[in-house]
Amino acid sequence: MRILFIADVVGKDGRLAVKSLLPGITSDGVDLVIANGENAAGGLGITPKLARELFRAGVEVITTGNHLFRRAEIAPMLDEEPRILRPHNFRSRAPGKGYGIFTTSSGVKVGVLNLVGQLYMDPADDPVSAANAILDGPLADASIRILDFHAEATGEKQGMYHYLDGRVTAVLGTHTHVQTADEKVSSQGTAYISDAGMTGATNSVIGMDPRPVLEGIRTGLPQRYMPGKGDVELQGVLIDVDASTGLATRITRVKEPLEEEDDVSD
Ligand SMILES: [Fe+2]
């Protein structure tokens, strides 16, 4: 079986890329589509309306990250909609949870877990303890288990991969928005990439218009950031999994440009 993980969807153009490109990418067989949606709303956060838009486009599970609560109106949805996850090691009183088991149309159960890192990130509980608690608890019976590890430092992501090697199907890094070329499957059947990339404008600073970013760097003054314009790509990874063992057999980077004829915006 095959799982598509779409890297952080940034703003309207990112959502358009998902809507337009997903049918083609999934046409030769994808059993589950997961997308990180923490930047869906203008680059910062996600709203219930936009989460529903991603679900309508074919996304089946939304993971998130540090920017989730930049749009506070998402909070009630986290307790009502099991298909949208927040990093589980956020503060314990935060709404929602960071894991779920999702059944594919072919009847296979896939556990999805979402965690944030601690290095160069907002304060969060220890992600290793959180991973142990969820993998040995609510996700113990899922043979296929995918972790979106939303973290800044490559070393922390590689550390998590080695810690969980053989216990999960995939450790997929997100948050830096820059796709890395270190995808691999370990001898124990765990797929890994340090960062799956970003779905949005490529001529940008991690998805955002470079001009205010540069102004902020030069002046130190707060800026109003907005998504970049121009060429758009859908990035992420495809993971092939042996459904009988839950082990990954292959991980393939996805880097699909949005062509003008793909534009299906209404
Ligand atoms: Fe992001």
Ligand SMILES: [Fe+2]
């Ligand atoms: Fe992030």
